[in-house]
Amino acid sequence: MDDIYIEKYQNTDFKAVIALLVQSFKSKFCRHQKLSNNDIGNILYASWHLKSDDTAYLHFVAKQNKKVVGVILIRCGKIENTNKNIPIVSLCRRYGIYNVIMMYTKMAMLENHKLNEGECYIEHIAVNGTCRGKGIGMLLLQHGEQALLDRGYTSYTLAVAGGNPAKHLYSRFGFVDIKKTKSHLKGYLIGESRWTIMQKVYNHE
Numbered sequence: 160m161d162d163i164y165i166e167k168y169q170n171t172d173f174k175a176v177i178a179l180l181v182q183s184f185k186s187k188f189c190r191h192q193k194l195s196n197n198d199i200g201n202i203l204y205a206s207w208h209l210k211s212d213d214t215a216y217l218h219f220v221a222k223q224n225k226k227v228v229g230v231i232l233i234r235c236g237k238i239e240n241t242n243k244n245i246p247i248v249s250l251c252r253r254y255g256i257y258n259v260i261m262m263y264t265k266m267a268m269l270e271n272h273k274l275n276e277g278e279c280y281i282e283h284i285a286v287n288g289t290c291r292g293k294g295i296g297m298l299l300l301q302h303g304e305q306a307l308l309d310r311g312y313t314s315y316t317l318a319v320a321g322g323n324p325a326k327h328l329y330s331r332f333g334f335v336d337i338k339k340t341k342s343h344l345k346g347y348l349i350g351e352s353r354w355t356i357m358q359k360v361y362n363h364e
């Protein structure tokens with residue numbers, strides 16, 4: 160753990176972050192479609208425009224020997240519509256219309272939280288499979304918390320799927336359940352129908 164450090168996300172981390180997300184969430188992306196890790200990575204790479212200077216996000220990576228081993232992406236403001244830059248036709252030609260539509264539907268489902276005043280929302284947090292259970296997830300959550308407090312935000316929110324053991328970590332960090340949801344469509348598309356919204360609230364006074 161001593162050699163792990165947290166940094167602000169840089170544009171040069173993009174490919175490594177995509178690879179980490181594919182590894183961590185593959186079971187969701189692959190459900191009802193046959194795509195290799197490479198295919199999923201390429202679709203995400205062409206579709207996402209994660210820029211380090213985007214003020215709508217707080218974005219950090221955990222590194223070990225300059226290699227990305229963890230990531231947290233926190234949405235804290237209104238995002239620009241970047242859909243116009245997606246090469247949708249060439250993606251459909253390469254991976255098939257079905258696969259592309261499925262991927263976009265899943266991404267839209269996983270990113271559908273509407274922010275309240277003062278709220279920051281964790282879009283994703285992931286740690287490399289070989290480095291889990293060593294406190295890196297906790298470090299990323301703490302870094303995110305410090306950044307949002309420095310900017311005067313008042314709440315930290317996330318959604319966690321029913322059986323995800325990550326819920327232990329979130330409870331230990333101080334998140335509490337505020338809402339439970341059930342969606343058969345999410346169950347069908349990403350294999351998780353029960354979700355819990357968890358939140359930590361701060362009083363700046």
Ligand SMILES: CC(C)(COP(=O)(O)OP(=O)(O)OC[C@H]1O[C@@H](n2cnc3c(N)ncnc32)[C@H](O)[C@@H]1OP(=O)(O)O)[C@@H](O)C(=O)NCCC(=O)NCCS
Nearest residue numbers: 183284285286291292293294295296297319324325327328
């Ligand atoms: C969730 C995740 C980011 C936690 O990172 P981490 O570095 O393992 O977290 P920490 O070491 O700080 O804390 C470990 C806690 O995470 C939980 N956890 C979840 N998956 C785990 C795994 N594969 N190995 C070890 N711990 C895991 C444990 O319950 C543990 O909590 P506990 O010690 O109170 O029991 C990481 O396990 C991960 O990337 N999981 C896959 C992606 C994912 O599910 N992301 C969360 C979406 S809401």
